[in-house]
Structures are given as structure tokens and as C-alpha cells.
Amino acid sequence: MKITILTLFPEFFDSFQATSIIKRALDRQLVEFETVDFRQYTLDKHNHVDDTPCGGGQGMLLSCQPIVDCIKAVKTEGSLVVMMSPQGKTFTQKVAHEFANVNHLILLCGHYEGFDERIRDYVDMEISLGDFVLTGGEGAAMVISDAVIRLLNGVILEESHADDSFENGLLEYPQYTRPVEYDGKRVPDVLLSGHHANIRKWRLKQSLIRTMEKRPDLLENRVFTKEEEKLMQEIKAERALEKEK
Numbered sequence: 279m280k281i282t283i284l285t286l287f288p289e290f291f292d293s294f295q296a297t298s299i300i301k302r303a304l305d306r307q308l309v310e311f312e313t314v315d316f317r318q319y320t321l322d323k324h325n326h327v328d329d330t331p332c333g334g335g336q337g338m339l340l341s342c343q344p345i346v347d348c349i350k351a352v353k354t355e356g357s358l359v360v361m362m363s364p365q366g367k368t369f370t371q372k373v374a375h376e377f378a379n380v381n382h383l384i385l386l387c388g389h390y391e392g393f394d395e396r397i398r399d400y401v402d403m404e405i406s407l408g409d410f411v412l413t414g415g416e417g418a419a420m421v422i423s424d425a426v427i428r429l430l431n432g433v434i435l436e437e438s439h440a441d442d443s444f445e446n447g448l449l450e451y452p453q454y455t456r457p458v459e460y461d462g463k464r465v466p467d468v469l470l471s472g473h474h475a476n477i478r479k480w481r482l483k484q485s486l487i488r489t490m491e492k493r494p495d496l497l498e499n500r501v502f503t504k505e506e507e508k509l510m511q512e513i514k515a516e517r518a519l520e521k522e523k
Contacts, residue, residue: 337391362415366404387415
């Protein structure tokens with residue numbers, strides 16, 4: 279897979295490429311990652327890539343010519359061009375999996391007050407990290423790249439991300455490591471039992487509890503398995519008893 283970042287600030291991604299799992303993935307050639315400064319494509323004699331909004335208004339807008347020419351230069355058959363935009367579809371783990379199956383992902387980073395509207399005709403979709411605004415799209419593009427790269431075959435063990443939050447539509451269960459007891463707080467006995475079936479059931483139940491408490495919206499349209507339905511009944515019964523005490 280190849281990821282191309284279109285940005286005015288390619289240096290933003292220097293440490294990203296030189297650190298941890300991302301660096302190992304690049305060193306092992308499991309992913310190709312490049313940054314392209316779209317200022318290089320401007321035809322403006324002063325090297326400008328922005329201009330004032332037509333009709334007046336605050337700030338500057340990124341102009342069509344340098345960005346569209348840049349997209350055309352880097353795009354190949356099978357490329358997916360994604361604009362970083364607060365107006366876009368919210369990025370989720372499901373979207374990360376979809377992007378991980380693309381041969382060439384192109385992430386367009388905005389800056390200033392945004393894009394000339396006509397640039398949207400040259401992208402395939404818009405993506406947002408949430409209901410907030412960043413100074414530029416670079417932060418969002420880095421987050422998306424990280425989420426996608428770790429899903430690629432060989433980057434990390436599949437088991438390492440199979441139980442991550444959102445992978446199965448639930449938040450991840452609580453995790454513990456040594457020492458068994460710290461400051462009066464003890465690792466749950468079931469995790470020390472060596473009984474794998476009980477551990478798996480406990481973890482599923484804890485995922486359901488954590489999701490109910492922190493992200494109940496994730497359960498609203500969930501199709502529960504028979505085991506999950508049974509565990510949900512247990513959880514509700516336990517909570518009812520706690521209220522009666």
C-alpha cells in the first residue's frame with residue numbers, strides 16, 4: 279500500500295516516519311509513505327497557493343490550480359483521494375479498515391480558512407476526526423495514517439489489534455499486568471486462573487459493561503449474539519440488585 283500526503287508542511291511528518299511501529303513498517307517496506315508539497319505546483323510568480331475569498335470575508339482560501347494540478351500529478355488508477363475537512367464523514371475504525379484495503383491513499387491537508395469549493399470536485403470523499411477545527415489537516419492525516427498502517431498485514435500481529443476498542447463494535451475490556459496487587463488494588467482472580475473460556479467470557483462481559491458506561495450509542499443498533507444477550511441480562515440484573523441495596 280502507498281500513502282501520499284498533500285501538504286504545505288511536509289516536515290510535520292518527519293518524526294511520524296521515524297518512530298515506533300510506523301518506522302518498522304516503512305523499514306520493512308510494508309507500506310510506502312510520501313509527502314508532497316503542493317506549493318511546488320503553483321504557477322503563481324510569487325509562489326502563492328492561496329487568495330482572498332470572492333465576495334469578501336476573513337482569511338485566505340487555498341486556490342484550485344496548485345492543488346488540482348498536484349492531485350492530477352500523483353493520482354494513479356485505483357487511487358482514493360481524501361480531503362481532510364471538518365465537514366466530512368467521521369473517521370472510524372470501520373473506515374480505517376476500508377482505507378487499509380486501498381492500493382493508494384491520498385490525503386489532502388487544508389490550511390488557512392479552507393479550500394476553494396471547486397477543489398471538492400477532484401476528491402473522492404471528505405473525512406473529519408470529529409466536531410472540532412484544527413489549524414490544518416496535517417494532524418488529522420497523521421492520525422488516519424497511523425490507524426491505517428497498523429492494520430496492514432505484517433505490521434503488527436493480528437491478535438494485537440483484534441480486541442482493540444471498536445474492532446468488534448465494543449470498547450476494549452480492562453487490561454492488567456504485574457504486580458498482581460498494587461496499592462491495595464488486585465488483578466481480578468479470573469485473569470490469574472488460567473481458565474481460558476472463563477477469561478474470554480469475563481472480557482466480553484467487561485467490554486459490554488464498559489461500552490454501556492462510556493459509549494452507550496455503540497449499542498443502540500447492535501445485533502447481539504446469544505452469548506451477549508445473556509451477558510446483558512446478567513449485567514442488568516446485577517445493577518438492579520445494586521440499586522436495591
